[in-house]
Amino acid sequence: MKTAIITDSTAYLPAALMEELNIHMIPLAVALNGVIYDEEIDIRSTDFYDKVRGDGPLPKTSQPPIGRFIELFESLKGTYDAVISIHLSSGISGTYAGAVQAGKMVEGIEVSTFDSEISCYLQGFYVLRAAELAKEGATPDQIMAELDDMKLTMRAYFMVDDLTHLQRGGRLSAAQALIGGLLQVKPILHFKEKVIVPFEKIRTRKKAMNRIVAMLADDAAKMSLEAAIIHGNRPEDAEKWLAELSELLPDVEFTISHFGPVIGTHLGEASMGLGWVKRRTN
Known part of the structure; x- marks a missing residue:
């Protein structure tokens, strides 16, 4: 069984590493001065911090639209048998819930979702472990079990x-x-x-x-x-x-x-x- 690994931009994994391990990424967005940016694509950290210094209003952040998940899931059909989608904590963003909902709307590919209950590179640790296991041919159930075990020591x-x-x-x-x-x-x-x-x-x-x-x-x-x-x-x-x-x-x-x-x-x-x-x- 061939399993695709998906995460969102808040894992902040290097692009070269994601390409090497064939990790798919869906960006969250940040709205700044009336302009909406997909993070890690349209705007990088250094530019972002340069733009937000001062006492002005905070930028607004938003989760990916469900349609973006559906589009990605659909595009993986045929090449992959299953998807594991790993996201930042559901307690601070609706991204995980969006992935769950999108997974229920797609047929022809098995979709599993994982709430990292955390964010940033710690979320990335889950993603990298999942990608390594997927590359080795582990089943979705085996990968999800490993991710659950990781939570015990995270x-x-x-x-x-x-x-x-x-x-x-x-x-x-x-x-x-x-x-x-x-x-x-x-x-x-x-x-x-x-x-x-x-x-x-x-x-x-x-x-x-x-x-x-x-x-x-x-x-x-x-x-x-x-x-x-x-x-x-x-x-x-x-x-x-x-x-x-x-x-x-x-x-x-x-x-x-x-x-x-x-x-x-x-x-x-x-x-x-x-x-x-x-x-x-x-």
Whole structure:
């Protein structure tokens, strides 16, 4: 059985890697100054952050139209027997629900959908694992079972420079943002039950980073991990953190990725995240 792997743009996987593994991507969109852009196609992260600096209104983000899913599913019929469509958390976007609905409207190809309950390169870890298994000839059921197993060890934590982006975008309550701002707190955030919530309140960014690293080190002592450093238009900071982490935890396989336009709209520039999952052992 030949299985196609689909994801959305918020996995922020490199185009060359998606081409190599034959991963299909459906973009989310961001509306900025009256212009609608498909992220990772019409607009890249650096250009996006350049355009949104200042106190103007936040860009608007939108999920892919269902018709785009249907069109892609239909185009894969004949070449593939099945599709696995992997998307950002259903708690922050309707993208997953759109894929589910579209899958019910297409005949002649088996469609399975997976809610990553997360986003960015951590979502990408699921996509890459699925693509590897599909390439090896695994069945959709086998791939979905592996993705479910990955959820047991998936961890992700991040810090934002300004909580008002999350509050204005509806991803954090006004009270949480206000308290954080008044106290100059740099909370560690994470996904819980599919939505973004505070994990711990820490006074400085450096202490927050150290806390996240301590949690990574604790898991790394128990299992072989792959990890991703994710930045909001701060590649130099990400490279510096990578050098520190690689020296501290040489057995962890690290990757650097970014918060693109859609996720960056809600987190803001200078955000930084670190996530990890148990590495595939077979």
